[in-house]
Amino acid sequence: AKEVRHVLEITDAIAGFLKSNFDFVSITNNHYLMDIRSFSWQGYHVSVQYTYHVDLGLVNMSQITPNSRNKISNARKTGIIVEEMERPDMAYELLEKTYYRKGKSPPVTYEQFEKIYTRQGREKIRLLFAKLPDSEKAAAVNITVTDTERKTGYSLLRGFNPEYKDSNAASLLQLKEILYLQEKGFKMLDLVGAENQSIALFKSEFGGKLIPYYQVWHASTSYRIFNMASMLNPFERPKNRH
Numbered sequence: 001a002k003e004v005r006h007v008l009e010i011t012d013a014i015a016g017f018l019k020s021n022f023d024f025v026s027i028t029n030n031h032y033l034m035d036i037r038s039f040s041w042q043g044y045h046v047s048v049q050y051t052y053h054v055d056l057g058l059v060n061m062s063q064i065t066p067n068s069r070n071k072i073s074n075a076r077k078t079g080i081i082v083e084e085m086e087r088p089d090m091a092y093e094l095l096e097k098t099y100y101r102k103g104k105s106p107p108v109t110y111e112q113f114e115k116i117y118t119r120q121g122r123e124k125i126r127l128l129f130a131k132l133p134d135s136e137k138a139a140a141v142n143i144t145v146t147d148t149e150r151k152t153g154y155s156l157l158r159g160f161n162p163e164y165k166d167s168n169a170a171s172l173l174q175l176k177e178i179l180y181l182q183e184k185g186f187k188m189l190d191l192v193g194a195e196n197q198s199i200a201l202f203k204s205e206f207g208g209k210l211i212p213y214y215q216v217w218h219a220s221t222s223y224r225i226f227n228m229a230s231m232l233n234p235f236e237r238p239k240n241r242h
Helices: 001-021 037-039 065-078 090-099 108-120 161-169 170-182 197-206 222-230
Strands: 022-028 043-053 082-084 125-131 138-147 152-160 187-191 209-219
Touching: 001 037, 001 209, 022 037, 022 161, 037 209, 065 170, 065 197, 082 170, 090 125, 090 138, 090 152, 090 197, 108 125, 125 170, 138 161, 138 170, 152 161, 152 170, 152 197, 161 209, 170 197
Parallel strands: 152 187
Antiparallel strands: 022 209, 043 187, 043 209, 082 125, 125 138, 138 152
C-alpha cells in the first residue's frame, strides 16, 4: 500500500504539472508503469497499446511459427544476405518507401535521423539490412536501439521495399536480429508496437509475449478550439490529426 501511494503521488505531480503548463500533452508510458490512475483522475484520456517481448534466453526455432520458418527457409534459398552496414541513407530510403506506401511521412527527417545515428553510433543503433544476392540493393532494414545496461534491444523502426515482397527478406531479417542479440548476451528484444493488424500478426510469429502499455493525453479547451478552427478553415487543407 505504501508503494502504491508513492507511485500515485509521483504520477499525480507529473500529471498536474504538465496539465498546468502545456495546452497539449501526450505521454507513452513504460510497460512497467501499470498504475496510470492519477492521469485518469485528472481528466487525461487513456488508451492501451501493445508490443511483443521476445525472451532471448528462451526463444528458439521451435517457438517460431511454421509459417515464418517456411518464409525464412525460402529467403535463404533465394540467396538473401543479411548484413550490418553503416548506411543511414539506405536505411532512410527504405523507411520512406514504407511510410509513403501508407500515405504517411517517416517520424523523423533524414537530417534528424542521420544526426541521431552519428551521435549514437553502432554501439547504440544497429542497422541490419537484408540484401538481394549479387546486388547492392536492400530489400529491408531493421533499425535496432540497444540498451547494454539493461541487456535489452528495441526494434525501433523497420523499412521494406515492396518490390521485393516475395523475397521473404523481412522474416529472415527478424531471425538474424534475434540471433545477433542472443550472441551478444542480451536478455530481451522489444518488438515495439503491435497495433496495426498485419504488423502485429508478423511480430507474433517469433515467440514473443504480448505486453500492454498505456498512452495518456490531455488537451486544453483553448487547444481544442484552435484545432477545430484550423480544421474548418476553408482556405487551408485539413491537417492529418494522427
